[in-house]
Amino acid sequence: MFKIVKREEMTAGSVILNEIEAPAIARKAQPGQFVILKANEDGERIPLTMAETNPDQGTITVIYMVVGKSTALFKTLQVGDSYQDVIGPLGKPTHVEKVGTVVCVGGGTGVAVLHPITRALKDIGNNVICIIGARSQDLLIMEDHMRAASHDLRVCTDDGSYGHHGFVTDVLKQVMETEDVKQVVAIGPVPMMKFVAEITKEKEVPTIVSLNPIMVDGTGMCGGCRVSIAGENKFACVDGPEFDGHQVDYDELMQRLQAYCEDEQACMDGDCLIRS
Amino acid sequence: MKETKASKGKKATIPRQPMPAQDSDVRRRNFDEVPLGYTPETARAEAARCLQCRKPACVEGCPVGVDIPAFIHLIKEGDFTGAIRNIWGKNALPAVCGRVCPQEIQCEGVCILAKKGDPVAIGHLERFAADYERLNGSGELPPRAEPTGKKVAVVGSGPSGLTVAGDLVQKGHDVTVLEAFHKPGGVLVYGIPEFRLPKEIVAQEINFLERQGARVECNQVVGRTVSIEELFAEGYQAVYLGVGAGLPRFLNIPGENLIGILSANEYLTRANLMKAYLFPKVDTPIPRGKHVVVLGAGNVAMDSARTAMRLGAESVKIVYRRSREEMPARAEEIHHAEEEGIEFFLLTNPTKYIGDEKGRLTGMECLRMELGEPDDSGRRRPVPVDSSEFAMDCDLAIVAVGSGANPLLTQSTPDLELNKWEYIEADPETGKTSMRGVWAGGDIVTGAATVILAMGAGRKAADSMHKYLTWGW
Ligand SMILES: Cc1cc2nc3c(=O)[nH]c(=O)nc-3n(C[C@H](O)[C@H](O)[C@H](O)COP(=O)(O)OP(=O)(O)OC[C@H]3O[C@@H](n4cnc5c(N)ncnc54)[C@H](O)[C@@H]3O)c2cc1C
Ligand code: SF4
Ligand code: FES
Numbered sequence: 001m002f003k004i005v006k007r008e009e010m011t012a013g014s015v016i017l018n019e020i021e022a023p024a025i026a027r028k029a030q031p032g033q034f035v036i037l038k039a040n041e042d043g044e045r046i047p048l049t050m051a052e053t054n055p056d057q058g059t060i061t062v063i064y065m066v067v068g069k070s071t072a073l074f075k076t077l078q079v080g081d082s083y084q085d086v087i088g089p090l091g092k093p094t095h096v097e098k099v100g101t102v103v104c105v106g107g108g109t110g111v112a113v114l115h116p117i118t119r120a121l122k123d124i125g126n127n128v129i130c131i132i133g134a135r136s137q138d139l140l141i142m143e144d145h146m147r148a149a150s151h152d153l154r155v156c157t158d159d160g161s162y163g164h165h166g167f168v169t170d171v172l173k174q175v176m177e178t179e180d181v182k183q184v185v186a187i188g189p190v191p192m193m194k195f196v197a198e199i200t201k202e203k204e205v206p207t208i209v210s211l212n213p214i215m216v217d218g219t220g221m222c223g224g225c226r227v228s229i230a231g232e233n234k235f236a237c238v239d240g241p242e243f244d245g246h247q248v249d250y251d252e253l254m255q256r257l258q259a260y261c262e263d264e265q266a267c268m269d270g271d272c273l274i275r276s
Numbered sequence: 277m278k279e280t281k282a283s284k285g286k287k288a289t290i291p292r293q294p295m296p297a298q299d300s301d302v303r304r305r306n307f308d309e310v311p312l313g314y315t316p317e318t319a320r321a322e323a324a325r326c327l328q329c330r331k332p333a334c335v336e337g338c339p340v341g342v343d344i345p346a347f348i349h350l351i352k353e354g355d356f357t358g359a360i361r362n363i364w365g366k367n368a369l370p371a372v373c374g375r376v377c378p379q380e381i382q383c384e385g386v387c388i389l390a391k392k393g394d395p396v397a398i399g400h401l402e403r404f405a406a407d408y409e410r411l412n413g414s415g416e417l418p419p420r421a422e423p424t425g426k427k428v429a430v431v432g433s434g435p436s437g438l439t440v441a442g443d444l445v446q447k448g449h450d451v452t453v454l455e456a457f458h459k460p461g462g463v464l465v466y467g468i469p470e471f472r473l474p475k476e477i478v479a480q481e482i483n484f485l486e487r488q489g490a491r492v493e494c495n496q497v498v499g500r501t502v503s504i505e506e507l508f509a510e511g512y513q514a515v516y517l518g519v520g521a522g523l524p525r526f527l528n529i530p531g532e533n534l535i536g537i538l539s540a541n542e543y544l545t546r547a548n549l550m551k552a553y554l555f556p557k558v559d560t561p562i563p564r565g566k567h568v569v570v571l572g573a574g575n576v577a578m579d580s581a582r583t584a585m586r587l588g589a590e591s592v593k594i595v596y597r598r599s600r601e602e603m604p605a606r607a608e609e610i611h612h613a614e615e616e617g618i619e620f621f622l623l624t625n626p627t628k629y630i631g632d633e634k635g636r637l638t639g640m641e642c643l644r645m646e647l648g649e650p651d652d653s654g655r656r657r658p659v660p661v662d663s664s665e666f667a668m669d670c671d672l673a674i675v676a677v678g679s680g681a682n683p684l685l686t687q688s689t690p691d692l693e694l695n696k697w698e699y700i701e702a703d704p705e706t707g708k709t710s711m712r713g714v715w716a717g718g719d720i721v722t723g724a725a726t727v728i729l730a731m732g733a734g735r736k737a738a739d740s741m742h743k744y745l746t747w748g749w
Contacts, residue, residue: 024501038458042558070559085458087495219456219497220682221522222542228533238684252533255635259535263561
């Protein structure tokens with residue numbers, strides 16, 4: 001059992017932080033790696049990239065958006081409750097290197113995943129510019145954390161309720177005009193990563209993205225997480241989750257993420273029995 | 277117990293006792309076990325068919341050398357407890373093996389009675405003895421040697437790991453099994469379906485092991501959560517790697533990433549380990565195809581096809597590029613699949629998946645094949661028939677064309693020598709690998725094989741590990 005020691009609702013009910021006791025994982029985890037969580041006996045295995053690890057306290061932190069049946073169940077777990085299973089750390093860690101100026105672009109809960117990577121890039125001596133965005137101010141998370149982890153933070157909202165009015169990609173374009181950007185890290189919704197990669201490809205700036213396909217085992221055993229990278233099949237759970245953003249088939253990934261949409265909807269509407 | 281010629285002749289005239297089974301029209305829509313098992317009476321009647329051969333071919337045919345005539349004799353005498361204790365001497369998981377071993381190419385294939393008629397139903401009898409003990413036995417534990425204080429880590433809880441753990445715990449060692457999944461049992465829980473191997477049986481075997489003092493720790497992905505080096509640093513003195521052949525193969529033909537195409541590993545893991553057939557009562561979904569195609573013809577393919585039928589498919593087709601004789605599945609599984617209405621498209625090779633604008637599978641293109649010259653495996657190579665393309669509608673395709681070596685653990689352990697297929701190199705007699713203190717066996721050494729071979733390798737390795745822990749490498 002993996003006890004929740006801290007729980008925070010980061011936005012009005014839709015983005016939730018859990019700090020969980022998992023000493024063995026906390027000891028080993030590196031930025032970019034993920035865990036698989038399962039709430040109870042009948043639960044689904046859900047992969048979430050770690051936003052923070054605290055080896056001294058023996059805890060890891062995950063941040064998730066409530067999007068389906070399983071995350072709705074996670075949301076009901078309070079401090080003192082436990083996940084039945086937490087497995088990790090999984091996936092390859094981020095390759096962190098000193099290259100000069102790096103831009104980290106985060107959207108939605110991707111910001112949480114981006115946080116430890118941003119900090120690692122800064123710690124190794126890069127000049128880190130950070131661009132984070134959300135649909136509106138109330139959905140923006142971790143602004144203060146990201147400010148501390150970078151040298152320069154830019155914030156955008158789609159509806160203009162806070163910061164720059166527009167998309168993270170607009171700001172990225174501006175930054176790339178003025179700065180000698182050596183590397184971009186983009187983590188967020190698939191369309192965001194796709195557009196970031198289009199912009200950086202033009203300028204040939206190496207770009208890392210972190211992919212979140214549907215997973216089961218997280219150990220390379222089922223192939224459910226396969227993604228096309230430069231026309232070749234890769235398993236995101238073991239070959240990734242980070243890949244060269246210029247090689248990813250984003251459209252295929254977006255389609256594959258819809259595989260169980262109908263099942264999810266049937267459940268979320270409370271109309272669960274139609275497929276039983 | 278000498279038999280006269282005359283009495284031998286009489287025995288052979290008793291017909292093989294049929295295994296009662298759920299009716300095919302009913303069972304094709306439920307997940308309950310298909311064969312129902314012998315009663316004590318039918319078991320004894322079947323046991324009476326055995327000729328008690330002086331040089332029993334069946335024992336030669338058994339990969340672990342179970343003393344078959346001896347346990348069958350005990351069943352005939354009504355000493356069911358004696359029978360199971362006899363089997364346990366060679367085989368730690370008889371309830372499993374009685375159900376899933378390919379008896380027709382092992383013990384029963386060479387049984388003297390098979391020459392003229394039906395062999396003794398050795399598998400059914402083994403299953404009977406194990407089930408009888410499970411349901412009526414005392415649950416008494418085997419004797420355990422004095423604690424040795426030596427710590428052993430067994431990585432993977434499939435049949436080979438469980439065998440090693442059982443053997444070494446009885447020899448007094450301090451055994452910990454580390455399993456990547458949240459539930460132990462390996463293929464026995466995530467691969468082989470409930471209707472063929474009830475999960476309760478596997479759970480009881482694990483419980484038996486724990487009651488003997490072994491620890492089973494789940495959610496431990498060795499190579500990620502902890503490395504082999506760290507295990508030694510934590511004080512383990514010997515490590516067994518029984519991690520299976522968990523890497524799904526795909527066909528690598530166009531369209532394979534459409535929605536509705538799953539590896540058998542994924543499909544069966546969802547169905548069995550995650551119990552997705554109960555969705556939405558449980559949280560893991562599974563695609564429920566109306567027209568399902570299963571690619572391959574081994575046990576994995578049969579299990580996938582029969583699962584799809586139970587999940588409500590209107591049609592399920594096995595598509596296989598060779599002919600019936602080459603199908604690697606157990607005879608009983610093929611027979612059960614046919615009874616349940618699964619169609620077989622043999623000598624058929626898929627060439628392409630077809631999808632709609634949403635990226636969902638709608639069909640497949642295939643080529644007809646014919647058999648040509650024998651290939652390396654001695655089987656006649658299928659060759660395409662010119663312009664024989666045809667299309668097949670389907671909304672779910674399950675790829676069951678074999679598996680390879682999962683590199684997760686081996687890549688994180690560079691000192692382990694691998695063969696050219698990336699399986700671990702291990703001495704076939706002892707299971708020793710190129711790393712001191714590390715043994716390996718089962719599918720990760722041989723490639724995907726059988727439960728009994730994985731257990732056999734486990735037993736040999738356990739003997740070698742015990743020697744090492746007692747006297748050194
Ligand atoms: C669907 C299906 C049906 C089958 N039907 C039959 C049949 O009817 N008869 C028969 O004889 N054989 C059958 N087989 C084959 C048989 O199941 C295997 O040969 C056998 O299970 C191999 O045993 P094993 O112990 O080597 O590995 P496995 O049973 O594969 O167990 C390996 C275990 O190790 C775990 N593991 C892997 N990596 C790690 C890691 N890094 N750290 C910790 N744990 C790890 C896995 O999660 C797994 O639990 C079937 C196989 C499948 C898939
Ligand atoms: S070969 Fe057949 S008849 Fe002979 S001992 Fe074995 S099971 Fe009995
Ligand atoms: S999640 Fe199963 S292979 Fe990646």
